[in-house]
Amino acid sequence: MGLIKIEKIGGLGGFGGPHLKSYGERDVAELLLADRTALNLLFSRRKGKLLKLPNNMQIRDGFNYRISRETEAGIETIVVPESMVPAALIACIKDSIE
Amino acid sequence: MSLQTAHNHLCQCSIVPRDVLKRFSEDIKLTEKERKCFSDTALIDGELRKLRAQAGKLTNIINTLSLAPVVIAGTPAITVANCNHSQTLPGTPISTPGSSTDLTIKRAYDETKAVAQFYKNVFGRNSIDNAGMTLGSSVHYGTNYNNAFWNGMRMAYGDGDGNIFIDFTQSTDVICHELTHGVTQHTLQLAYSNEAGGLNESLSDVFGSMFRQWRLDQMVNQADWLIGHDIMGPGATARHFTCLRDMANPGAVHCLAPQPSHFSEYKPGMDPHYSSGIANFAFYKIAMAIGGKSWEKAGQIWYKAMVDFKPSPNMKMKSFANRTRKLTASMYPANAALRTAVDAGWLAVGL
């Protein structure tokens, strides 16, 4: 129930492609209440789709994060822009070349 | 992360859901000072959103009415701010970035100024909005940050992690790539997904590569057509990666982000940094067939296709290809070889 898996995608280099990868994971129990609350809100509203920014926020080459968690109903996944991801989750990922 | 850092993070972030802020501002587990910070942020955030919405409406009205903003003579002001490794934009303004001893700051200033000059001298454009908009850059964004981006209003550059990537201001094509996202935002207004997203990314690569060639005064056959060659770190070069993308050979093994080069390989939902390979390769083929310098003819056609029409957020690649075909005929009516080159270039990528 407790593991959050996170993958960074996009950016100028197109992370998530064949070579540029960025993964991490974190136990929910290790997250502070504030981060858990923020994360729960993101999951409750944005299941399965990219969180939409206001129309005039035209970020280009920004990173998005694919975040998955296990629930009793199965694995839930959301994709959200970097600015909405709690810093504690961003801190657990590592960029690499595969 | 401590609670203090958590709330600092939320207080600094520009896009935190308002209900999260509201909930924390009423959370009795937090101190009074922390609750006040969240309620203040919610207030500022609300006002900022209104301000952005107004700015967005104004841009849309101007574009709808096809009213060009009053063109200010001269070149735009160039500003640079230092994020000092935070992810808060814009960062601390630098008073004289052109004479800074911090080479990243100086480079961001010098190369942005050169991009403004490139757009002015080669295409007659006065800055991103063709009305002298100040060009703002933020450097030293984040820690070991492997990216550069356009946030809708300014450019931001990370320093790289020193392994995969180095300082993102090192590649002149990257600087023009980001700035061109601004030009696209003020002209074609292409979306950032599906075919329009691929075109959006391709325009940034095409103008980025042209700018790098212009800086080096290169003929098309002297250029390497690489994107991001100068930001490759030791870990990437040790693995024989020489670039992010190669416009001359989008699927090459030396690309960290190899791309499709034919429309038959396009799939809806593809990251625009991959689908852009199709239009990138067409531009390369066309520029090489024409010869000379890329910005003299091919670049002029691409520029007109970008700025001389109404916004087309969901433009298809085929429509863009056909637009350049028509423009070639109208701009260079006596040049049959040019028409053949443009047609053949697009046909080679299946468009």
Ligand SMILES: [Zn+2]
């Ligand atoms: Zn881009």
